[in-house]
Amino acid sequence: MNTLAPRPVDAVIAAAAEFLGERITRNDALRQQHARGEDTSTPTMPDAVAFVETTEEVSRVLKLCHEHGVAVTPFGAGTSLEGHVNPVRGGISLDLSKMTAILDVSGPDMDCLIEPGVTRNQLNDYLRAEGLFFPVDPGSHCTIGGMCATRASGTNAVRYGTIKENVLALEVVLADGTVINTGSRARKASNGYDLTRLMIGSEGTLGVITKIRLRLHGIPEATSAAVCQFPDLASAVNSVIEVLQMGIPVARIELLDEVQMAACIAFSKLEGYQPVPTLFLEFHGSEAGVQEQAELVEGITAGHGAAGFAWATDAEQRNKLWKARHDGYWAAIASKPGSRGIATDVCVPISRLAEALLGAKEDIVASGFSAPIVGHVGDGNFHTVILLEDDSQATLEAAWELDRKIVHRALALGGTCSGEHGVGLGKREFLEKEHGPEALAVMRSIKVALDPKGILNPGKIFRN
Structure with missing residues (x-):
């Protein structure tokens, strides 16, 4: 037998x-x-x-x-x-979600050692008593190991950088089970290849991250937040560009178009706001510094026709405001009951932000889809959520075609196909156009050197 x-x-x-x-x-x-x-x-x-x-x-x-x-x-x-x-x-x-230990926190050195299953919220709850915080804020309830693997960013990146700038060292298990450490607690080093940065954003294709040494920051003396609403999207975008080119150190500057703002008002019960293009802003620093930053930004936005600042003056109001922003994806989905969403993700140089974002808006209108726009515009990064109201192949193909138009415009403007979501399966087709075949060949050679049998997260980043 x-x-x-x-x-x-x-x-x-x-x-x-x-x-x-x-x-x-x-x-x-x-x-x-x-x-x-x-x-x-x-x-x-x-x-x-x-x-x-x-x-x-x-x-x-x-x-x-x-x-x-x-x-x-x-x-x-x-x-x-x-x-x-x-x-x-x-x-x-x-x-790795059970690996949730916070192993060490050093107040004097402003760093900590954690396991990859720790979430941003868990870590910041732990750090609050130390007067420290971890600033990288993607919005979702993700693990910090996952944030490292995808080179995550978020609302605070304009001031504090992405996950890449806030990781000092990693412990990584390679494909054959070998354990390596990629750095030290020193704030800078000038020796050898930068294995930490190689692993950040490698999406589990080169190794599995098992410990993370993070750079921490002091909780600012003063924090203020404001909402600023505009007559049209172009005015909001041009305000952002001017604020950044003036060098004003805003901590967060987020843009929601009128479709996204309407969804957030309904989903998060935001009272007193209109469904028009809107900026959410936050300022960190000393009392005097925060006031000066806010006054400068208020003056710039007024020059672009903004209706003025609505201040969130206490922590509860600020938390409600930023929770509404972080719930933007779910608000978009809820705006079309029964729909599902394709989230796009491009990033362009600040000087080309208006072309990229307003061009995306034109593409969305022409497509007939409802696709709210939201962005970490302080670093030129924005998203749409293309809402699919049926599961037909034709609808899905039309949505992906809209995504391709948005990405190709970003690439033509000197940008990238992904500012923070990573490549995975969804962005593989754009890598050669962005990097060129020679650079892609180098990436493949690194993959083969570290994972010769191709067992680590196969099928991701490269199309074959």
Whole structure:
């Protein structure tokens, strides 16, 4: 009688069960939860989900998968928007969400050491008593390991930089189970290749991040926030450009078009605002510095026809305002009940922001889609959420065509196809156009050198 030969993944699961026990599972419900993130790509089930709790366990799982040639897809909170966590070749979904220890905080050095499953909110709750905070703020309830893997950004990037600028060092497990450390606690170094920056944004294709040394910042003496509304989108965008070119150190400057603002008013119960193009602003510093910054910005926006500042004067008001901004994606989805969204993500030089953003608006109107615009415009980054009201292939193709138009315009203006969401599955087609075949060949050679069997998050970044 013929019997099927055991699959390599079965050998990995059996061997991993010896040290993970029930934390490696073939449970269908858990496999379905790990089949995709928040994107619209087709879900693909892993053969098993492994819930790891230590660097040693990660190393042992990767060593087994390397030995047997089994794919490994790292998984944090599952909030990715470009298909990063889809296990397109099956294998093991490596869930790091149980690695949530805050291992060390140094007030004098203003840094900390954490595990990858720690979230931004969890870390800042812990740091508050130390008078410190971690500023990178993507908005979603994501893990910091995932933020490192996708080179995340957010509302504070204009003042504090992206995750790249706020990571000092990493502990990383390579494809064969080898554990390396990529840096030190020193604020600068001039030796060897910069492995920390190589791993930041590598989306789990070069190694699995198991510890993160973060740069922290002092909680500012004074914080103020304001909302400023405009008669049209061009006036709002041109205000942003002038504020930035004047060198005013705003902490956050976010733009919502009239469609997004209407959605946020309805979803977050924002009273007293109109559904018109709007800037959300925040200022950090000393009492005198914050007042000076705000007065300068208010003068600039008034010159572009703004209706004036509506101040959020206390922490509760500020938190409500920024929660509304962070809930923008869900507000957009709720504005068309039953719809789902494709989130776009481009970034351009500040001087080309008006062309990129207003051009995107024209493309949206011409397409017939409802697609609210929201952006971290302080660094030239903006998004649309293209709302799909049916599941037909024709609708999906038309939405992707709109996305391509927005991306191609950004590239033509000297920008990038992704300012913060990463590549994953969704942006692969744009990489060669942005970087050129020679640079892409170098990227591929790095991948082959560090992951010769191609087991780490296969199918991501490169199209084949």
